[in-house]
Amino acid sequence: MATLSVVMLSNWSNCCNRPSGDYKFRQAYRRNNLHLRQSSHLSSSFHCLCATTLPVLEEQKRTFDAERAASLVKDLRNNFRSGRTKSYEWRVAQLQSILRMIDENEKMIIEALYEDLGKPELESFTAEITMLKSSSKEALEQLKRWMTPEKVKTSISLYPSSAEIVSEPLGVVLVISTWNFPFLLSLDPVIGAVAAGNAVVLKPSELAPATSSVLAKLLEKYVDRSAITVVEGAVAETSALLEQKWDKIFFTGGGRVGRIVLTAAAKHLTPVVLELGGKCPAVVDSNVNIEVAVRRIIAGKWACNNGQACIGVDYIITTKDFAPKLIDALRNGLEEFFGKDPFESKDRSRIVNSFHFKRLVGLMDEDKVSDKIVLGAQRDESQLQIAPTILLNVPEDSLIMQEEIFGPLLPILTVDNVEDSFEMINEKSKPLVAYLFSDDEQLKKKFVQNVSSGGMAINDTVIQVSVSGLPFGGVGESGMGLYHGKFSFETFSHKKAVLYRSFAGDSSLRYPPYTPEKQKLFKAVISGNIFGIILALLGWSRD
Numbered sequence: 001m002a003t004l005s006v007v008m009l010s011n012w013s014n015c016c017n018r019p020s021g022d023y024k025f026r027q028a029y030r031r032n033n034l035h036l037r038q039s040s041h042l043s044s045s046f047h048c049l050c051a052t053t054l055p056v057l058e059e060q061k062r063t064f065d066a067e068r069a070a071s072l073v074k075d076l077r078n079n080f081r082s083g084r085t086k087s088y089e090w091r092v093a094q095l096q097s098i099l100r101m102i103d104e105n106e107k108m109i110i111e112a113l114y115e116d117l118g119k120p121e122l123e124s125f126t127a128e129i130t131m132l133k134s135s136s137k138e139a140l141e142q143l144k145r146w147m148t149p150e151k152v153k154t155s156i157s158l159y160p161s162s163a164e165i166v167s168e169p170l171g172v173v174l175v176i177s178t179w180n181f182p183f184l185l186s187l188d189p190v191i192g193a194v195a196a197g198n199a200v201v202l203k204p205s206e207l208a209p210a211t212s213s214v215l216a217k218l219l220e221k222y223v224d225r226s227a228i229t230v231v232e233g234a235v236a237e238t239s240a241l242l243e244q245k246w247d248k249i250f251f252t253g254g255g256r257v258g259r260i261v262l263t264a265a266a267k268h269l270t271p272v273v274l275e276l277g278g279k280c281p282a283v284v285d286s287n288v289n290i291e292v293a294v295r296r297i298i299a300g301k302w303a304c305n306n307g308q309a310c311i312g313v314d315y316i317i318t319t320k321d322f323a324p325k326l327i328d329a330l331r332n333g334l335e336e337f338f339g340k341d342p343f344e345s346k347d348r349s350r351i352v353n354s355f356h357f358k359r360l361v362g363l364m365d366e367d368k369v370s371d372k373i374v375l376g377a378q379r380d381e382s383q384l385q386i387a388p389t390i391l392l393n394v395p396e397d398s399l400i401m402q403e404e405i406f407g408p409l410l411p412i413l414t415v416d417n418v419e420d421s422f423e424m425i426n427e428k429s430k431p432l433v434a435y436l437f438s439d440d441e442q443l444k445k446k447f448v449q450n451v452s453s454g455g456m457a458i459n460d461t462v463i464q465v466s467v468s469g470l471p472f473g474g475v476g477e478s479g480m481g482l483y484h485g486k487f488s489f490e491t492f493s494h495k496k497a498v499l500y501r502s503f504a505g506d507s508s509l510r511y512p513p514y515t516p517e518k519q520k521l522f523k524a525v526i527s528g529n530i531f532g533i534i535l536a537l538l539g540w541s542r543d
């Protein structure tokens with residue numbers, strides 16, 4: 001803590017008197033690898049330090065407290081109530097501006113992602129920029145259709161009438177985002193919220209400070225600030241926001257904070273989407289094109305933010321007989337992609353910060369696990385890099401199998417029969433995604449029918465999220481609620497049920513006094529019994 005204080009104090013002298021959202025301050029913040037949340041010890045020590053040695057942080061805290069949050073929500077609510085965000089034109093203008101913002105600032109975005117995560121340019125381009133542009137374009141193309149009320153049939157007993165489902169915006173919504181795909185996972189929900197006609201507050205992750213700053217600066221410049229706002233910050237700022245009444249909270253992050261969000265939302269009966277994580281398994285059958293399978297597993301693990309992805313492969317299950325062949329193929333594939341010395345490769349992101357680096361090292365250095373390493377395990381804290389690491393048959397009660405790995409470590413578990421893997425997966429919390437590699441049609445069917453998860457991909461990894469017709473979201477511990485494409489629009493809309501009637505055809509049948517004749521006719525009409533209706537109208541009865 002003493003060293004930390006010295007480092008922070010020297011930074012403080014540079015940062016003092018700067019605005020609270022100052023970029024250099026945030027960089028220093030990250031360089032010192034302070035993780036403010038996941039370790040309660042670190043977190044409380046840090047706050048203690050703030051109070052005594054870092055008035056700038058106190059200032060930051062003061063500048064966005066519950067009072068400021070309340071005032072922000074009030075302003076946004078007034079703007080929402082004015083009706084401006086509901087119009088088709090407003091929504092289109094915002095979506096076009098977001099698209100233009102991404103187009104005109106691609107370089108700045110890629111640089112920020114590199115600064116936060118060492119993310120390779122191509123990965124930033126495909127997994128963040130392109131995905132967001134597709135979302136914006138789809139929303140622009142489909143918005144009219146999405147906004148058009150959906151006609152619904154009414155029953156004969158309500159003749160004459162018509163009915164429709166009208167999608168209306170929820171109001172003022174909060175989006176809380178995470179650091180691993182900090183641009184995509186911040187803006188993608190915002191696109192849905194804006195398309196649906198809401199006012200939005202976005203709270204990006206403080207662990208990707210460069211991207212957070214770029215988001216704040218760019219959105220302020222490009223979109224309607226009276227209805228779309230960014231609040232940067234960490235726990236204090238998020239807590240201040242969570243005290244407010246929202247019409248929806250869309251949270252992406254871990255289950256621990258997800259529970260905090262859900263608890264805060266319950267106070268106001270606010271609906272919540274929780275996009276959480278978990279341990280995504282990949283079952284690898286021996287009946288498989290091993291070269292292609294291995295390339296796609298590597299792509300979905302190490303070439304996808306270096307394993308720091310909620311949909312990345314967390315662990316593999318394969319048969320005892322096939323495991324040695326699979327490990328050899330993975331070893332060769334990794335060398336082909338990243339070279340003999342994986343630290344030389346520029347094609348893998350780095351670990352986000354020192355806290356996570358140490359957490360990952362702890363997972364592979366645990367006593368009952370360290371002798372299970374079959375590949376990798378080299379680490380370099382100064383570069384925040386860990387080599388692609390494969391472990392074979394780690395015990396189920398090891399930390400690496402108990403928590404989401406979220407990094408470049410890949411345990412392989414073995415079973416006698418590939419179908420035994422279904423039970424192994426189902427025994428754990430439901431994952432966000434479950435993967436299967438197999439050419440066996442029967443096995444594919446059984447996997448889809450018997451394994452429960454947020455989503456699935458057969459014979460590939462990660463790219464399923466680019467299919468906008470598929471909803472994205474978890475189940476059980478991996479989350480609740482859906483988005484992407486039209487599902488994003490629906491997530492941020494209320495489906496209002498509307499029945500239209502005219503004053504014609506007002507039958508006395510439904511009104512008292514309920515004579516026996518009326519009752520017969522009423523029952524016949526309700527049950528759709530044409531013969532009964534005729535009998536009742538003629539005054540005859542079968543009773």
Ligand code: NAD
Pocket residue numbers: 037176177178179180181185203204205206207233234235238239252253254255256257258260274275276277278309310404406432474479
């Ligand atoms: P996190 O839950 O620690 O943080 C997410 C957000 O919550 C951040 O904006 C942070 O500022 C805020 N926050 C943190 N502590 C808080 C507190 N005490 N009170 C209020 N707000 C708080 O998650 P993370 O470490 O940023 O992200 C990793 C997790 O997110 C992993 O579990 C991963 O699987 C999951 N994830 C899920 C998806 C998805 O789409 N399902 C995508 C990416 C990441």
